[in-house]
Every structure is written in C-alpha cells, then in structure tokens.
Amino acid sequence: MAFKNEGDQKAYWNENLSLLFKLLIVWFVVSFGAGIIFVEVLNQIQFFGFKLGFWFAQQGSIYVFVALIFIYMKKMNAIDKKYGVEEE
Amino acid sequence: MSVQILTFIIVGASFLLYMGIAVWARAGTTNDFYIAGGGVHPILNGMATAADWMSAASFISMAGLVSFMGYDGAVYLMGWTGGYVLLALLLAPYLRKFGKFTVPDFIGDRYYSQTARTVAVICAIFVCFTYVIGQMRGVGVVFSRFLEIELWLGVVIGMGVVFFYTVLGGMKGITYTQVAQFCVMIFAYIVPAVFISIMLTGHVLPQTGFGATLSDGSGMFLLEKLDMLSTDLGFNEYTSNTKSYLDIFCITFALMVGTAGLPHVIVRFFTVPRVSDARKSAGWALAFIAILYTTAPALASFARVNMIETINGPDATGMSYAEAPSWIKNWEKTNLISHDDKNGDGKMFYSGDERNEMTIDRDIMVLANPEIANLPAWVIALVAAGGVAAALSTSAGLLLVISTSVSHDLLKRNLMPNISDKKELLSARIAAGVAILIAGYFGINPPDFVAAIVAFAFGLAASSFFPVIIMGIFSKRMNDKGAISGMITGIVFTAAYIIYFKFVSPEMNQPDNWLFGISPEGIGTIGMIINFVVAFVVFKFTDDAPQEIQDLVESIRFPKGAGEAQAH
Numbered sequence: 001m002a003f004k005n006e007g008d009q010k011a012y013w014n015e016n017l018s019l020l021f022k023l024l025i026v027w028f029v030v031s032f033g034a035g036i037i038f039v040e041v042l043n044q045i046q047f048f049g050f051k052l053g054f055w056f057a058q059q060g061s062i063y064v065f066v067a068l069i070f071i072y073m074k075k076m077n078a079i080d081k082k083y084g085v086e087e088e
Numbered sequence: 089m090s091v092q093i094l095t096f097i098i099v100g101a102s103f104l105l106y107m108g109i110a111v112w113a114r115a116g117t118t119n120d121f122y123i124a125g126g127g128v129h130p131i132l133n134g135m136a137t138a139a140d141w142m143s144a145a146s147f148i149s150m151a152g153l154v155s156f157m158g159y160d161g162a163v164y165l166m167g168w169t170g171g172y173v174l175l176a177l178l179l180a181p182y183l184r185k186f187g188k189f190t191v192p193d194f195i196g197d198r199y200y201s202q203t204a205r206t207v208a209v210i211c212a213i214f215v216c217f218t219y220v221i222g223q224m225r226g227v228g229v230v231f232s233r234f235l236e237i238e239l240w241l242g243v244v245i246g247m248g249v250v251f252f253y254t255v256l257g258g259m260k261g262i263t264y265t266q267v268a269q270f271c272v273m274i275f276a277y278i279v280p281a282v283f284i285s286i287m288l289t290g291h292v293l294p295q296t297g298f299g300a301t302l303s304d305g306s307g308m309f310l311l312e313k314l315d316m317l318s319t320d321l322g323f324n325e326y327t328s329n330t331k332s333y334l335d336i337f338c339i340t341f342a343l344m345v346g347t348a349g350l351p352h353v354i355v356r357f358f359t360v361p362r363v364s365d366a367r368k369s370a371g372w373a374l375a376f377i378a379i380l381y382t383t384a385p386a387l388a389s390f391a392r393v394n395m396i397e398t399i400n401g402p403d404a405t406g407m408s409y410a411e412a413p414s415w416i417k418n419w420e421k422t423n424l425i426s427h428d429d430k431n432g433d434g435k436m437f438y439s440g441d442e443r444n445e446m447t448i449d450r451d452i453m454v455l456a457n458p459e460i461a462n463l464p465a466w467v468i469a470l471v472a473a474g475g476v477a478a479a480l481s482t483s484a485g486l487l488l489v490i491s492t493s494v495s496h497d498l499l500k501r502n503l504m505p506n507i508s509d510k511k512e513l514l515s516a517r518i519a520a521g522v523a524i525l526i527a528g529y530f531g532i533n534p535p536d537f538v539a540a541i542v543a544f545a546f547g548l549a550a551s552s553f554f555p556v557i558i559m560g561i562f563s564k565r566m567n568d569k570g571a572i573s574g575m576i577t578g579i580v581f582t583a584a585y586i587i588y589f590k591f592v593s594p595e596m597n598q599p600d601n602w603l604f605g606i607s608p609e610g611i612g613t614i615g616m617i618i619n620f621v622v623a624f625v626v627f628k629f630t631d632d633a634p635q636e637i638q639d640l641v642e643s644i645r646f647p648k649g650a651g652e653a654q655a656h
Contacts, residue, residue, distance in 0.1 A: 002648040013645060020177050027173045031166045036337050039159075043327070049299035049309035054327045057162035058154075058385040059295060062169045062378050069176040069371035076181075077364055085646040087362045 002085050012083045019075055023068050031061040094469035095234045102272055102473045103249055106480070109268055110253030110261040118513050121258030122189045122492055123358045128263050130365040134372025136266035137356040139273060139477070140485035141168075141347075141373070142380055143219070144226025147273060147478035152453030155388035155395075158318070158326040162385075163336055163609075167343025169374060169381050174348040174554075176370030180357040182561045184366035185644040189358060190489075191351045191553060192497040198560040199568040200637055202502065207575055209497045211552050212351040213490055217527070218545045219352075220486040224531025226479040233422055233455065234472040240532045246480065247528040254484045254491075254524070255517045259359060262484045269477040274379055276474025280458045280467050281383050284390045287461060294386035314389055317396050320404070322441030326389070331607075332599065338610030345616055346546030349554035352482075352489045363647035391453050394460050399438040399446060406435030406445075415459035424449035483527070491520035544586055547608070551578035551615025559623060564641035565632040566623065574623025582615030 003009040034042055035057035042053030050059075080086035128136070146168070154161030186194055191212060196205025224243050231242025253261045281294040289310060291297030302308050308316075314326045324330045331339075347353065356373075357366045399416075401407040409427055416436075419425040426447045427436050438446040455475065458467045495516035500507050507515070552575050559566045559574075586608045589597040599605050606614065632638070643649075 002646060009642070009646075016645075023173075023177060027170065031170050031340065032337060035162060035166055036333055036340065039329075039333075047299070048296075049301065049311055051311075051327050054159055054311075055299070057159060058165055059298070059382055061166050062382050065169050065173050066371070066375050066378050068173050069367075069374055072177055073364070073367040073371055076367060080364070080647055083646075085648040087364060087647050087650055 003083065008083055012079065012085065015079050016076070019072065019079070023072055026064065027068055030056060030064045035061050091465045091468050092234070092236060094465050095472045098466070098469045098473045099235075099476055102268075102477060105268055106249065106265045107252055109265045110257040113261045113264045114256050118496075118509050118516070120260045121513055121516055122488075122496065123259055123355075127361055128359045130360050130369040131372050132267050133263065133356065133360050133365075133369045135270045135376055136263045137353070137369065137373035138376035139266035139270035139481035140356060141353055141377060141482070142270075142273065142478055143482035144223050144475065144479035146380065146384075147277065148226055148229070148454050148475050149451050150454075151384040151388045151391065151457075152450035153388075154385050155392045155453050156450045157330075158324065159329050160331050160336065161388065163339040163343065165381055165385060167340045168347055169377060170340070171344040171347025172370060172374040172377070174344060175353065175357075176367060176374070178561070179348060179354060179557055180366045180370050181363045181647065182644045183354060183557070184357050184360065184363050185647060185650050187358070187650060189355075189496055190492055191354050191557070192493065193501070194560065195553075195556060195571075196497075196501065198637065198640070199556075199571045200634070201568040201572065204556075204568060204572050204575070205497065205501065207572065208553070208556075209493050209502075211548060211579070212493050212497075215350065215545045215549055216352060216486040216490045216493075217523075220483050220490070220523070220527040221530040221534065223479045223483040223486070224527050225534055227476055227483075228531055229422075229451070230455070230472050230475040230479070233419075234469070243528055243531045246476070246483075246531075247524050250480055250483050250487065251521060251524050254487050254520050258516070259488055262488055263359060265484065266481045269481040270376065272477040273474045273481070274376070276470045276477070277380055277383060277387075277454075279470060280461070280463055281387045281390070283463050283467065284394070284457065284461045285386065288390055288393065294383050294390070298386035298389060310389060310393065314393055317393065318440075321396070321400075321439035322443075323439070326392070332605050334605055335599070335602075335607050335610055338606045338613040340610075342550045342610050342612035342616075343546055345554045346548075346550040346612055349549035349552070349557070350545075351493075351549075351553070352485045354553075354557075355489060355492075356485075363650045387454070387457065391457050391460065394457075395448075395453075396438060398460055399436050401435075406433070406437040409434055409436050412436065413460075415456050418459070419452050419456055422452075424452045487520050487523050487527070490523040491516045494519035544583070544590075547582045547586055547612035547615060548579060550612030551582040551619055555616055555619040555623065559620070561641065561644065564638045566627055567630055567633045569630045570623040570627030573626045574619040574621075577622045578615045578619030581618050582612055585611045585615075 039053035039057060043051035045052040047055050150164055153164060183194060188194060192205050192208035195208040224246060227246030228239040228243040231237055232239040253265050282292060285291050285294040285297035288302060289297040289300040290303045291300050302310055302313060311327055318326045360366050360369050398413060399407060416425060428445050430445050436445060437443055455471060458471055495512050499515055500512055556571050556575050589608045
C-alpha cells in the first residue's frame with residue numbers, strides 16, 4: 001500500500017476527479033461551447049480580423065487544449081507529492 | 089536546378105537520414121521492439137507521437153479540406169487535437185502505470201477475459217490496416233507527382249524504406265526516426281505558410297496573418313475578402329456553417345473520442361520511463377501537433393484566396409487557359425485538376441454555381457500551394473519530402489501495432505504462451521513484413537472505399553476502445569460481461585450504420601434519412617453512448633469484478649511504483 005491509510009487513498013482519488021472535472025469543463029466550453037453551440041452569437045464580436053466564434057473553432061480551442069494538458073500535469077504532480085505517491 | 093532534381097536530392101537525403109537512425113537504434117529484445125525499452129525522453133516521445141499522429145491526411149489533405157469546407161473544417165481541427173486532452177487526462181497516465189505493451193493487453197487483463205482480448209485484437213488490427221493503406225497511397229501520390237515516376241514504383245520505394253526501419257528497429261528505431269521525420273515535416277509545412285503569409289498580409293506568423301488585413305492596399309481583412317469572394321462566386325460564406333450544428337457537434341466528438349481510442353496513439357505512452365512522463369509527453373505531443381494544426385486553417389484560407397485569384401484573374405472574369413500557370417498544367421497530368429471550357433471563351437472560371445468550369449481535387453491544395461504562390465523550387469521539393477515523412481512516420485507506427493498484435497496478443501497471449509523472447513521477436517518482424525506487403529498491395533490497388541473507411545476507423549475506436557478503457561479505469565467494479573456486451577453493441581450499431589449509408593445504400597446518405605440528422609462520420613458518438621449504457625445496464629444485473637481486479641484498478645490510479653513496463 002503506497003498510501004498511509006484508506007482515507008488518504010479516497011481523498012487522493014477525489015482530488016484527482018475534481019481536477020479532471022474542472023479541466024474537462026473548460027475543454028468542453030472552448031470547443032463545443034464557443035466553437036459550435038454559441039458560434040453564431042460569438043461571431044457578432046470582431047476579434048482582430050476574425051469573427052470570434054470562428055476563431056475559437058479554428059484556432060483558440062487548440063491553444064486552450066495545449067494549455068489544459070500542461071496545467072493538468074503541473075497540478076497532478078503536486079497532488080502526487082501531497083499524498084506521497086509520486087515516483088522516486 | 090529543376091524541381092525534380094531538387095526533390096530527388098531532398099527526399100533521398102531524408103531517406104538516408106531515416107535509415108542511418110534505424111541502424112543506430114536497432115532493437116535487440118522484444119522490450120526494445122515493442123516499447124523502445126520504455127526509456128524515451130518525454131519531449132522526444134512527444135515529437136515522435138506527433139509525427140506518428142500526423143499522417144498523410146493531416147499533412148496533405150487537411151488544409152485542402154478546410155479550404156473547401158470553410159468553418160465546417162473545424163470538425164477536423166478540433167476533433168483531431170481535442171482528443172489529446174482526453175488521452176492525457178483520462179487514459180495515458182493510468183495505462184502507463186498498468187505497464188503492459190498493448191491495448192488488448194489492458195482490456196484482456198482488466199476484464200479477465202480472453203474473449204475481450206480477442207475482440208480488442210481484431211478491432212486494433214482492422215483500425216490500423218484501414219489507416220496504413222491510406223498512408224501508402226499518400227506516398228504514391230507524392231512520388232508520382234514530384235518525381236514523375238509511376239505510382240506503383242512510388243509505393244514500392246515507400247514500402248522498402250518503412251520495411252527497413254520498422255523490421256530492424258521496432259519501436260526504438262521508429263521512435264527516433266519519427267523525431268527526425270517530425271522535424272522534416274513541420275519545417276516543410278511552416279516554410280511555405282510563412283512565405284505566403286508574408287506575401288498576402290505582411291505577417292510572419294500564419295496564425296496572425298490569418299486574421300490580418302491584406303497587403304494589397306485594399307485595407308480589407310483576409311477573411312472578409314474570402315467571405316466576399318465566396319458569396320460572389322456562389323459558394324457558402326467561408327466563415328459560416330453548411331452542416332447542421334448537431335452534426336458538427338457529433339463529428340467533432342466522434343473524432344476526439346476516436347483519437348483517444350486509437351491503439352497506435354495510446355501505445356506511445358508505454359514508451360516513456362514514468363507516469364509523470366506520460367502526462368508530460370502528452371502535453372508536448374499536442375504542442376507539437378498544434379504547430380501544424382493552427383497553421384493549417386491559415387494556409388487553407390491563403391490557398392483559397394490565391395487559387396481563386398489565379399484562376400479567375402484580378403478582374404474576376406477568368407484567366408486565359410492558354411496562358412495558365414504551370415501548376416495547373418502539372419496537376420492536370422495527374423487528373424487531380426481539370427478544365428472544361430463550357431462557354432467556349434478560352435478562359436478558366438471557378439465558382440460554386442453553373443458558371444464553374446474547373447474540377448479541383450481538394451488533396452492538391454497543400455502540395456500545389458507553393459507553386460500557386462510562385463515560391464522557389466527548393467520549397468516545393470521540401471513540401472514533397474514533408475509529405476513523404478508524414479506518410480512514412482504514421483505507417484511505421486501503425487505497422488508496429490499490427491505486428492505487436494499478431495506476435496504478442498495473438499501468439500504469445502493466445503496461441504503459443506511458451507514462445508521464447510527470440511522467437512516472439514522474429515514473429516513480430518515477419519508480421520511487420522507481411523503487413524507491409526498487404527498495405528502496399530492496397531496502396532497500389534486501392535479499394536474504392538478508402539475514403540469512406542476512415543470514418544469507420546474513428547467510429548470503431550470511439551464506440552469500442554474508448555468507453556471500455558475509461559470504465560476499466562474509473563469504475564473499479566465494472567465486470568467482464570458489462571464491458572464485452574457494451575463493446576459489441578457499440579461496434580455493431582456503429583458499423584451497421586456506417587455500412588448501411590456508405591456501402592449498402594449510398595444513395596440514401598442524406599441528412600433527411602440520418603438518425604437525428606447525424607452523418608455516418610459522427611455516429612461514433614452515439615455508438616459510444618450506447619456502449620456506456622449497455623455496459624452499465626448489464627453490470628447492474630451481474631456480479632462485481634473480482635477483488636483482485638479491483639485491487640489492480642486501485643493500483644493503477646496512482647503513480648508510485650510504476651517502474652519499467654513489464655514483460656509479464
């Protein structure tokens with residue numbers, strides 16, 4: 001058993017799930033939200049030479065995807081450390 | 089120097105480089121062959137993953153698709169990148185901790201069932217074969233256009249090179265070759281895009297040039313101009329949709345989930361030393377992929393403007409066919425572009441209505457782009473080398489999964505459990521060789537359904553692998569019966585829907601006849617939902633997974649003690 005006790009193991013998994021949940025909400029909002037569902041509303045807004053909805057669909061969502069994975073990596077490594085289950 | 093000689097030199101030099109790397113990194117054990125000994129640096133692994141993922145379709149076809157589809161092209165841009173978020177957050181770290189070689193390994197062990205393993209092996213082999221055929225075809229197209237050799241010879245040369253470094257080097261050779269191929273490919277993609285961006289908008293970065301004003305003095309935004317040109321010519325406005333939003337939603341979702349479920353992508357995360365490296369590697373992979381994927385839509389709009397202006401002329405009445413630029417003549421030879429002078433005025437005209445006289449294949453956009461923009465010959469040669477690199481890197485990754493599935497999942501874990509490491513390695517090499525021959529045959533004699541079958545590969549991965557792996561990690565009590573029945577209903581539903589609309593009654597393939605208006609490309613989303621629902625319903629009526637399996641699931645949920653991937 002890598003964890004000190006069962007409570008720790010549960011708490012670790014819950015923290016992991018809540019982090020995943022938050023990041024996946026952002027993932028959904030930028031791509032399916034801004035890029036598809038609300039694209040016409042956002043297209044009313046001009047963003048440099050782009051319509052904003054179009055920009056999210058063809059550029060913005062991809063930048064956010066990259067950022068999400070690096071944020072996940074950083075936060076998850078910190079959670080591992082907190083519970084002492086990181087790799088040696 | 090002519091384009092042809094330059095292409096020979098640049099493509100030839102890149103081949104020598106790949107082979108040199110293969111000799112340096114040849115595999116000695118099955119561990120090396122399957123997962124490169126599990127010791128690849130995460131950033132290099134990210135590059136290799138990016139090269140593995142970006143196929144001939146990404147390099148050659150995607151910008152062309154977006155160029156012709158406008159906003160709707162976003163399904164590919166978001167679909168083929170967003171899947172990496174799912175992969176990094178929901179799959180990669182846990183599968184790395186699990187620490188076996190293949191996806192069927194995970195499914196077979198987690199669901200303690202040979203049936204599940206066998207279903208997974210068949211899906212993996214099918215998905216990979218569909219893909220690899222398309223790659224071989226891509227190599228053939230590049231060779232036949234730029235080296236002016238026969239298509240079959242192009243395919244044979246491509247097969248020879250892939251054979252050499254896949255069979256010799258296995259995953260280790262492939263990984264380091266892919267790092268080189270990534271560099272070639274990305275350089276070849278970016279250079280023409282930057283050139284064209286500077287010419288059209290004065291911006292060095294295509295990503296910002298895309299949203300900038302044109303430098304022709306009109307003060308118009310590029311996209312504004314493109315919307316105007318498109319509506320004037322009877323096309324749909326470039327920045328708005330033609331498909332229904334529900335369909336766009338479902339296709340994007342199916343592509344994302346399919347990406348996360350593709351065996352040749354997942355297996356990359358077994359090659360890094362630690363769980364935290366799997367997370368890091370996924371991030372780098374997507375960052376490297378994003379370089380190409382954010383450039384592609386920019387390139388698509390540049391190419392569209394350039395192409396319309398070259399064909400229709402500055403006054404939009406058409407250019408004389410007799411004085412057509414050489415790229416039109418060159419591509420006419422490949423039958424990918426043709427001109428039919430309907431009104432007999434000796435001029436070319438391209439539009440979306442009855443005035444149209446041009447038939448243009450979308451696949452030529454990236455390859456013809458440097459010629460359309462009058463870029464120097466070495467840039468054209470570079471693009472050819474990039475297209476070949478993209479096709480070869482993906483083929484190699486796919487062939488490895490096929491050979492692993494045969495030697496490891498089928499022979500070692502099913503038919504001949506006592507096979508020695510040496511014999512297993514030999515059979516993996518033979519399987520790779522046979523797979524290359526089959527793929528090459530279909531590359532030269534492509535079945536009519538290659539394009540249709542791509543939807544199949546993603547739909548299948550989305551409706552089978554993805555839900556089963558997710559449940560295997562996030563629901564520790566999920567049992568074998570739930571998983572198998574979910575996987576089978578998901579696949580059968582998706583396959584039936586695609587087969588019906590693509591092969592049985594293609595004339596019915598219209599939005600009115602689709603279930604909820606969802607096209608066969610997007611149906612994997614529904615297949616995935618069915619898989620989850622069926623699995624949970626069956627699970628409710630059957631027993632929980634045994635205690636030792638639940639302990640196994642607990643143990644893959646945290647990184648400590650990952651160690652090297654184990655050979656059992």
